[in-house]
Amino acid sequence: MKKSVRFYSGAELVGKAAIDAGCRFFGGYPITPSSEIAEYMSVEMPKVNGTYIQMEDEIGAMGSIIGASLTGAKVLTATSGPGFSLKQENIGYAYMAEVPCVICNVMRGGPSTGLPTALAQADIMQAKWGTHGDHPVIALTPAYLEEIYELTIKAFNFAEIYRMPIMLLLDEVIAHLSAAIELPKKEMLVIKDRRKPTVPPEKYFPYDTAYGDVPPMANFFEGYRYHVTGLSHDKTGFPTTDPDLVQADQERHLRKVKANINNIIDYEYYQMKDAEVIVFAYGSTARAARVAVDNARKLGIKVGMMRFRVIWPLPETEILKLCSKAKAIIIPEMNMGQLSDVIERYAADRTKILRINHVGGVPIHPTDICNVIKEAI
Amino acid sequence: MAFEYEKYLRMDKIPHLWCPGCGIGVVLKAMLRSVENMGWDKNDIAFVSGIGCTSRAPGYIDCNTLHTTHGRALSFATGIKLAQPAKHVVVFSGDGDATAIGGNHFIHACRRNIDITLVVVNNNTYGMTGGQHSPTTPIGYKASTTIYGNIDPTFDICLLAKAAGASYVARATVNKGKMLEKYITKGFEHKGFSVIVATANCHTQFGRKNKMSDPISARKWIESREIPIDKARNMKALELNDKIITGEFISEEPEQTYWENYNHPIHEYTEAYQRIREKAQAQDKH
């Protein structure tokens, strides 16, 4: 059989994986450096009987995918910093109404228009706290082209399994990188679909916890005729202000991720066996960190790396363990320390945190990281 | 025989939250009668709304109902319609929802001429938030944010819809439920984006601040300002400041001049997109 090796860019791989995961609706609005994803989807969606629409802004793009998802479609939107900000109110809506969707953010420098064409990891925190109120969050941070494909499929699966928006955070350099890639065979893919109700319409409640923390979701137009709102609601989907019901519902939302954390967290250890100094990294920065670890090892330094493929939720238990045994933890980020601030809370005074923060748009060089590794010992 | 509204309502959600005598009820009734006129199956209809008093209407209707974010209903509705073009998508919006915060989605839904019906309840104010001025509060009138008299010029929602490319546009007031029903039914029948503006009384907010705090005087105010479109055509702009022009705003004749019929739609959006799919699939085979 012919191998499917082809040149793909990171942006194309997001689109390709989305389609292979079953995505049939893309609503977007052009913005650098994410526009290539929209362009790819405009070509490919109609071929698979899907829909591509360029909405009037990112708010509308987010609304359109939520609407389409309610009819049963798997949906994607793609954007960058300013557009991600505009989407936030409707992202909150999707959390509240529990509508599966995937939001890809090819990050750029900010705040505001910032650095449209340069590398940044500026939205690690916006992905977590961008909308108002509390909600669970799952955000994936691929570092390699093959991984973009793999984690995009995973993002769709998470959206379907947990009935919530999923963030796919890409660094500009990875989205724009092209290489010959061999994709996994279709029959090797694991694709998940949302759980649908098995009861007749008169027995259906859209937020029925009798089925666990993720209630089965009916499609519009299939006879269930239910109500969806962004207001706090009870199991019937209609608004409620009952303090106990509202409290219980918010706790259930958080539990969807918390109780399943071991199925969600995803990280990779590199050279960790005897490591005394540990680099925590994600996305393209982790690629520089890997080279830095190799170079430092050549100098005899016991250093390793923990790389987060899923940045939210973090693997808390593992991080706490490492904080207790590491001489130092080094965190290179293309922002002013959005992950470092969180890790510092885990570390308390168990270990020291050394930050490397570049926001000028130029990648962090392995030498920058290697120098800090040398300082750490 | 009396019309059976119960057939279309979620009776367990009644009483509704609107004030006694609110104009929204008349619009909802006209809407349900129009559904009956069409003979649509309740399972095949999605009622979508934004935020506001008007936007609470879908919650009372026994269909697929979606109460979205303020101003954004049309974008959600666009996603639904494109994903399920054979189903009926109806949007319910207040004047603020549709033309202030949602103005961008409004003009672009018109421009796409997507087969959705939008019913705007224009009560000249932000009802739900306490009667602040909206894009349709007439000049000189009072709102909780314009106690010295409003100076912000208004939108004529019908002319705006027409200019933006909507292919059926009409206005009636809540004083004439039958006329409203006729226009909403025509909107439902129409293939393309249709906008029906229902001028409604909000005596509680708009009325209270403008010396008409009960439903009767608020509706009398509406009645006294209604001007049928044929009469309005020959009137001066200044004479029409706080008037309510009723009737159908769209001529269906594409052969009119560009100036008379700017932005006449060339196609309905979901049908056009279906042709894109066919084209893409045909090219893919080669």
Ligand SMILES: Cc1ncc(C[n+]2csc(CCOP(=O)(O)OP(=O)(O)O)c2C)c(N)n1
């Ligand atoms: C983003 C956002 N801004 C503001 C509000 C507050 N708000 C709720 S309803 C409303 C205006 C309602 O007026 P209109 O749309 O005319 O509908 P009505 O209540 O008069 O039917 C506003 C400003 C909101 N819910 N969301």
